[in-house]
Amino acid sequence: MPRFAANLSMLYNEVDFLQRFAAAASDGFTAVEYLFPYEHAPEVLAAELSVHKLQQVLFNAPPGDWAAGERGIACLPGRQAEFRDGIARALDYAAALHCPRVHVMAGLIPLDQSAQEVRQTYIANLRFAGEAAARQGVNILIEPINGRDMPGFFLSRQDQAHVLVAEIGLDNVQVQMDLYHAQIVEGDLSMKLRQYLPTGRVGHLQIAGVPQRHEPDLGEVNFSHLFNVIDELGFDGWIGCEYRPARGTAPHATRDGLGWLQPWVTGNAT
Numbered sequence: 001m002p003r004f005a006a007n008l009s010m011l012y013n014e015v016d017f018l019q020r021f022a023a024a025a026s027d028g029f030t031a032v033e034y035l036f037p038y039e040h041a042p043e044v045l046a047a048e049l050s051v052h053k054l055q056q057v058l059f060n061a062p063p064g065d066w067a068a069g070e071r072g073i074a075c076l077p078g079r080q081a082e083f084r085d086g087i088a089r090a091l092d093y094a095a096a097l098h099c100p101r102v103h104v105m106a107g108l109i110p111l112d113q114s115a116q117e118v119r120q121t122y123i124a125n126l127r128f129a130g131e132a133a134a135r136q137g138v139n140i141l142i143e144p145i146n147g148r149d150m151p152g153f154f155l156s157r158q159d160q161a162h163v164l165v166a167e168i169g170l171d172n173v174q175v176q177m178d179l180y181h182a183q184i185v186e187g188d189l190s191m192k193l194r195q196y197l198p199t200g201r202v203g204h205l206q207i208a209g210v211p212q213r214h215e216p217d218l219g220e221v222n223f224s225h226l227f228n229v230i231d232e233l234g235f236d237g238w239i240g241c242e243y244r245p246a247r248g249t250a251p252h253a254t255r256d257g258l259g260w261l262q263p264w265v266t267g268n269a270t
């Protein structure tokens, strides 16, 4: 049976961030992920996890200057020192939160650098991150993101991510396969799952309805079918529920949209 984690950056925006842990637990989630922990002290987050009996399964490394439009710095020549500091900070949080995965965003392609320089920078940075993370038993994830939501992002396709992971050559550097982005960029999701999950190189899945990034039962993708495929393939990782509830921030907006999840937590899925 697939295991679902609540993405607290997108779900439960009807309450403040620190209240989202309780909300997720009371809706039956046993695991959470979110983009960035850095506004809160690790012990504050660890206490929320502990009180609500939640596992932290994923968060992101520092992405550079997010407010200024940066979306990661891994592919940016000249930013290696900042990248390394960010990985150290992320790994400190991972230790405090007992989190086994850190997503490292690639960044937007810098137009004033050669493609070769950008690619080599990315590979060297990911090797650094992977080696540092391996020393504390953490996996580093890389995620292809669609170019409509993030124009110019370095990584957009599953095949590109798998080629890079092979070249980086570390067992603990894996792909975060977000089926929302994958549907927008390339489609053919059942076959892509059948191609990539058996490689053991997919460390985490994420979902959202397409095209509006609402609940997975809204939109063009048949997620019930995909959950059965994921189950059949024996994927034993987590599926992050990374969507914006269609009811927005109305009271109980997230809970009221969780009908799609019920068959998968009660064992009544078909």
Ligand SMILES: O=C(O)C(=O)[C@@H](O)CO
Binding pocket: 035, 060, 103, 105, 143, 145, 178, 181, 206, 242
């Ligand atoms: O946007 C996504 O999809 C993510 O998984 C984030 O971590 C990056 O924005």
Ligand SMILES: [Mg+2]
Binding pocket: 143, 178, 206, 242
């Ligand atoms: Mg994602």
